[in-house]
Amino acid sequence: xxxxxxxxxxxxxxxxxxxxxxxxxxxxxxxxxxxxxxxxxxxxxxxxxxxxxxxxxxxxxxxxxxxxxxxxxxxxxxxxxxxxxxxxxxxxxxxxxxxxxxxxxxxxxxxxxxxxxxxxxxxxxxxxxxxxxxxxxxxxxxxxxxxxxxxxxxxxxxxxxxxxxxxxxxxxxxxxxxxxxxxxxxxxxxxxxxxxxxxxxxxxxxxxxxxxxxxxxxxxxxxxxxxxxxxxxxxxxxxxxxxxxxxxxxxxxxxxxxxxxxxxxxxxxxxxxxxxxxxxxxxxxxxxxxxxxxxxxxxxxxxxxxxxxxxxxxxxxxxxxxxxxxxxxxxxxxxxxxxxxxxxxxxxxxxxxxxxxxxxxxxxxxxxxxxxxxxxxxxxxxxxxxxxxxxxxxxxxxxxxxxxxxxxxxxxxxxxxxxxxxxxxxxxxxxxxxxxxxxxxxxxxxxxxxxxxxxxxxxxxxxxxxxxxxxxxxxxxxxxxxxx
Amino acid sequence: xxxxxxxxxxxxxxxxxxxxxxxxxxxxxxxxxxxxxxxxxxxxxxxxxxxxxxxxxxxxxxxxxxxxxxxxxxxxxxxxxxxxxxxxxxxxxxxxxxxxxxxxxxxxxxxxxxxxx
Numbered sequence: 304x305x306x307x308x309x310x311x312x313x314x315x316x317x318x319x320x321x322x323x324x325x326x327x328x329x330x331x332x333x334x335x336x337x338x339x340x341x342x343x344x345x346x347x348x349x350x351x352x353x354x355x356x357x358x359x360x361x362x363x364x365x366x367x368x369x370x371x372x373x374x375x376x377x378x379x380x381x382x383x384x385x386x387x388x389x390x391x392x393x394x395x396x397x398x399x400x401x402x403x404x405x406x407x408x409x410x411x412x413x414x415x416x417x418x419x420x421x422x423x424x425x426x427x428x429x430x431x432x433x434x435x436x437x438x439x440x441x442x443x444x445x446x447x448x449x450x451x452x453x454x455x456x457x458x459x460x461x462x463x464x465x466x467x468x469x470x471x472x473x474x475x476x477x478x479x480x481x482x483x484x485x486x487x488x489x490x491x492x493x494x495x496x497x498x499x500x501x502x503x504x505x506x507x508x509x510x511x512x513x514x515x516x517x518x519x520x521x522x523x524x525x526x527x528x529x530x531x532x533x534x535x536x537x538x539x540x541x542x543x544x545x546x547x548x549x550x551x552x553x554x555x556x557x558x559x560x561x562x563x564x565x566x567x568x569x570x571x572x573x574x575x576x577x578x579x580x581x582x583x584x585x586x587x588x589x590x591x592x593x594x595x596x597x598x599x600x601x602x603x604x605x606x607x608x609x610x611x612x613x614x615x616x617x618x619x620x621x622x623x624x625x626x627x628x629x630x631x632x633x634x635x636x637x638x639x640x641x642x643x644x645x646x647x648x649x650x651x652x653x654x655x656x657x658x659x660x661x662x663x664x665x666x667x668x669x670x671x672x673x674x675x676x677x678x679x680x681x682x683x684x685x686x687x688x689x690x691x692x693x694x695x696x697x698x699x700x701x702x703x704x705x706x707x708x709x710x711x712x713x714x715x716x717x718x719x720x721x722x723x724x725x726x727x728x729x730x731x732x733x734x735x736x737x738x739x740x741x742x743x744x745x746x747x748x749x750x751x752x753x754x755x756x757x758x759x760x761x762x763x764x765x766x767x768x769x770x771x772x773x774x775x776x777x778x779x780x781x782x783x784x785x786x787x
Numbered sequence: 788x789x790x791x792x793x794x795x796x797x798x799x800x801x802x803x804x805x806x807x808x809x810x811x812x813x814x815x816x817x818x819x820x821x822x823x824x825x826x827x828x829x830x831x832x833x834x835x836x837x838x839x840x841x842x843x844x845x846x847x848x849x850x851x852x853x854x855x856x857x858x859x860x861x862x863x864x865x866x867x868x869x870x871x872x873x874x875x876x877x878x879x880x881x882x883x884x885x886x887x888x889x890x891x892x893x894x895x896x897x898x899x900x901x902x903x904x
Contacts, residue, residue, distance in 0.1 A: 340811035342810045342811055342815070343814060343815070607868075608835065608836060608844060609835075610836075635870075636871070662830065663830060663831060664834070664835070665834065665835060665836075665838035665843045665844075666836060667844065702842075703842040703843065703844065703845065703847075704841070704842040717826075718830045719826055720834060720838070721809060722810060722811050722839060723810075724811075727811075729807070730807075731841060
């Protein structure tokens with residue numbers, strides 16, 4: 304009763320305040336670095352403007368930056384995925400490679416080749432190797448990336464392995480109406496999450512309308528790790544396999560001497576139980592850190608109040624999806640949505656007790672691409688710099704004020720989060736919300752090879768309309784931050 | 788109960804405009820040992836919904852003058868949608884540290900680094 308009374312009162316008192324950063328009309332000014340606040344001693348400048356859905360950046364051996372344009376955005380807007388060579392002085396760009404299977408979600412450079420994560424909406428995902436002439440081949444194939452979240456990363460570790468993340472197909476394990484809204488369920492009606500190891504189900508199912516058959520007036524039941532409309536039974540074992548969803552995986556790249564031989568190469572599981580492990584970075588001590596997007600308040604099994612996470616990743620561990628958030632079980636009142644039931648536990652015996660996160664980031668902040676400082680000249684060595692794309696409210700759940708839309712610095716040893724590059728305004732939000740020339744939706748942050756400059760990839764304008772995301776093409780920007 | 792409820796709703800309604808107190812706005816922040824302990828607790832338990840004390844999923848905290856007892860009561864017996872934090876999650880001593888940290892953040896004025904105060 305008190306809960307309902309509270310909700311009713313809040314609804315009356317706060318209607319004008321409950322607004323995400325995408326709930327606006329895009330009226331931002333031209334780029335203006337002075338609209339962005341930074342800690343004392345740091346300066347930000349614009350490198351390039353007018354990019355089409357840029358999502359990642361890397362550098363060749365001479366320090367020249369290369370940007371990857373996704374070719375796809377939520378909102379079901381498709382374009383051509385591209386790798387662009389960027390002149391760091393003028394922002395001029397030239398095309399290195401074009402793909403046919405968007406989205407291209409991330410890029411890294413290693414020994415004269417680019418490696419691009421190809422999420423792909425029309426075929427299984429892949430890691431594509433591209434040489435400087437634009438020649439391409441798949442070094443990893445068959446990734447389960449046609450769902451809500453795609454293939455992320457990649458990066459090359461100090462051990463020479465190529466590491467990448469694979470997001471989950473669903474928000475919290477159940478294929479349902481939210482996946483219809485995302486656009487992929489009609490394209491891939493049999494698609495669902497895949498565990499990396501065997502899991503035993505509790506037999507919990509969620510009922511919904513039959514979204515794939517409008518002639519069917521009966522409700523259908525859907526269980527976790529199963530196709531839409533397929534119910535689970537208590538004690539049912541779902542066989543694990545690799546590649547899987549919600550995981551960090553890796554592949555041993557061929558040696559320089561045998562580089563052109565073979566492929567695709569066998570995939571190894573590194574760690575699992577993530578939701579959308581978007582950003583991957585190695586710290587100077589060799590530790591792997593991963594940014595992970597928390598659950599949304601959407602679909603048949605919505606979860607309330609689950610923040611994004613920064614994990615320090617240990618090989619072989621399970622990190623809690625679909626029953627935990629940051630080491631805390633979801634079947635707890637704190638994760639109960641205001642107008643829905645408590646999320647029920649899906650796994651009969653969790654693979655292990657998941658660890659606590661290295662840092663707990665804002666709910667719906669979309670903490671995405673990141674890097675870790677290794678330069679005394681830049682400062683904060685060992686700290687993570689994470690690009691926060693910003694909320695996609697109300698589709699993922701409501702917020703009181705816009706969340707994210709900035710770059711934060713995280714001290715992983717203490718879990719403390721600090722604004723690093725943020726729009727200079729009385730309240731938080733993207734430039735289009737604030738009518739400024741500042742940051743819109745930062746999606747990746749990557750240090751230059753010498754570690755002295757932090758490049759920030761700004762995806763561009765994406766508002767949220769009544770029917771979901773409304774991305775604006777050719778509004779992406781690249782910024783760079785220097786310690787003076 | 789009903790009086791606290793009304794007070795809380797009033798605070799939520801009239802205090803929902805952020806007052807930004809992160810490093811780009813106030814300079815490097817200097818804390819006592821106790822406040823530093825509270826800072827770690829804040830980012831472990833509070834930051835997801837009140838990012839750096841600003842509004843997010845929950846209302847802003849760093850623009851409100853709240854008495855200690857009210858903050859402690861809200862942590863132990865929350866109103867609205869905030870989760871309850873019992874003593875096995877945040878001990879009484881830790882709650883003191885947490886309250887001191889939130890007060891220290893509010894003392895830092897925009898464009899006035901704490902070190903100069």
